[in-house]
Amino acid sequence: MAMSDWPEDATVQRFSDATSSEGVMVFAEMVDGHLLNVGRELMGPGREMADHLGVSLSAILIHHSVGDAPQDLIALGADKVIVVEDSRLEHYTTLPYARALSDYLTNVHRPEILLMGATTTGRDLAPRVASRVDAGVTADCTKLSVGPFYHRKTKSVTTHMLEAHRPSFGESKLACIMSNPEQLWAPAMATARPGIFVAPVSDSSRTGDVEAFTPDWQDGDFSVEVMDVRRGGGERVDLGHCKIVVAGGIPCGQTGFREIHALVDALKEQGLDAEWGASRAAVDAGHAPSTRQIGQTGQSIRPPVYIAIAISGAPQHMAGMKDSERIIAVNTDESCTMLQSADAAIVGDYREVIPQLTEKVKSGFTFGL
Ligand SMILES: Cc1cc2nc3c(=O)[nH]c(=O)nc-3n(C[C@H](O)[C@H](O)[C@H](O)COP(=O)(O)OP(=O)(O)OC[C@H]3O[C@@H](n4cnc5c(N)ncnc54)[C@H](O)[C@@H]3O)c2cc1C
Structure with a gap:
């Protein structure tokens, strides 16, 4: 959509101004101390959109031990990496991960866009976080971009919005899903399956900030205890x-x-x-x-x-x-x-x-x- 596509008297607002949000964030999932590739891949569209919007790109890590992952993410384009480290976060469970992410979004900083991998964890975590912060998620996106939306009924334009593209109706249509301009929420969230995007080339000379964050853990956040993890059975081959x-x-x-x-x-x-x-x-x-x-x-x-x-x-x-x-x-x-x-x-x-x-x-x- 170009500026000529809406009337001159339309009211124009920027998505981040309307939602008091700023920046692009990637939830970079870790399993067994390793950064999953999908997190690396999402740094590609994340960096592109952050540059287009003129904002910073952050990544958030939630794990029991993040090792070199913050440096890896900075080399891939992150300006800042938020680290939530706790010995109880060795295995993913919904409640503490949702607490950590939603606490950060609510109490520290609300980005305008939040991306996650459409892994088993991402598919569970994204809607849980979205409901806690009054946001919405577009799942399984194959293309991510930013653009304006003209709302004909209210004659208003919201610019710099996430355009989350995903196949619909058995891949016969490509839908572009954007926030409802009458009820804007941030962050605009999207998930993408592993392998959809290409990870950027790592540049070890890049610098960025690493910030520790301790969520306000609540009674019950760790009420689910993982007794044993058995992977396989399905012979997962990457x-x-x-x-x-x-x-x-x-x-x-x-x-x-x-x-x-x-x-x-x-x-x-x-x-x-x-x-x-x-x-x-x-x-x-x-x-x-x-x-x-x-x-x-x-x-x-x-x-x-x-x-x-x-x-x-x-x-x-x-x-x-x-x-x-x-x-x-x-x-x-x-x-x-x-x-x-x-x-x-x-x-x-x-x-x-x-x-x-x-x-x-x-x-x-x-x-x-
Ligand atoms: C919502 C949805 C999601 C789906 N997701 C997936 C998905 O993730 N992955 C997927 O693959 N499909 C998916 N499908 C199914 C998809 O639509 C097709 O039905 C499926 O891909 C067809 O598989 P096929 O090519 O093996 O079989 P067919 O379409 O039956 O094709 C068989 C081919 O083999 C050729 N052939 C026959 N005999 C020989 C021979 N002796 N030597 C050489 N060639 C021969 C035929 O000419 C034909 O081209 C999905 C469908 C839906 C509705």
Whole structure:
């Protein structure tokens, strides 16, 4: 929306002035003493929006021990890192995390924008904090920007608002969600799934402030005690780090997936960081665990090489891998979306193609990696 899009007599206000808020903040999640990648990734849009708004970018860490994470975040673009450290915060539980974040927002500083990863923790924490500070959340955003909103009924313009873009109606529409100008709240909150944004290049020469914050803990904040944490069960594989991902579609079945595993093993033997994934249809059919699903409701990845075997290229699948550097598709249907959008297409039956690819890899072929 440009200035010419609203009448000259419209009243104009800036979002941060109307809500007495300032700055952009990222909740940088930590697990087992490590900063999750999604926090690093959110520093990208966070920094861009802060620069656009002419405000500072802060990050907040809530954990039992933050180690070097504040310096990591400053190197990634944070001007300030707020640290809530307490030995009782080793494992995430809703109440103390919600207390820490909402206390800071209410009693210390209210940013105009707050970003979180759409992880299990982020999905639990964001709405809880939003309800405590009278804010609202747009979940699973794929693009974040700032812009003005003209409210025709009240003839008023609110500028510098968060534009939270997210796919809707099964990815058939891209909705841009903004605060209700008749009832503005801050921070405007948004979550994004891991892998959607690219982490900025780390610059260790950057400087910033690190500020400790002690929430006003209340009786009951630590009433939930984590007795034991068992990860796995679902064999969580972070496909986002791999150099090459070979994914199979529903026609592959158990036999095809065995061939895909053999191809991935051959790639690993060549020293490549390779893994396998699956379409949702293949997951639903029981050929792969949901932890390996790629797409809108699975993992979002952008590996240097993505090999799609018997995957049609439904929008929900493409949403999770379309930004891969090179897409190689194997499919019998020349006209399918995946083949059409691939950088290299092999028209053929996977039963013939995968064994040939595996043999080629065994003899040293590594897809240019
Ligand atoms: C809300 C919502 C969320 C969703 N989220 C996801 C998601 O996160 N990830 C996801 O993947 N899907 C998701 N889906 C499902 C998605 O719409 C598709 O149904 C799914 O991606 C199709 O999987 P597929 O490509 O394996 O199967 P199909 O669409 O059936 O395609 C199979 C392909 O294999 C080819 N083929 C057949 N036989 C052979 C052979 N012998 N050799 C080579 N090629 C062959 C066919 O030509 C075809 O192109 C979602 C859907 C909804 C509504």
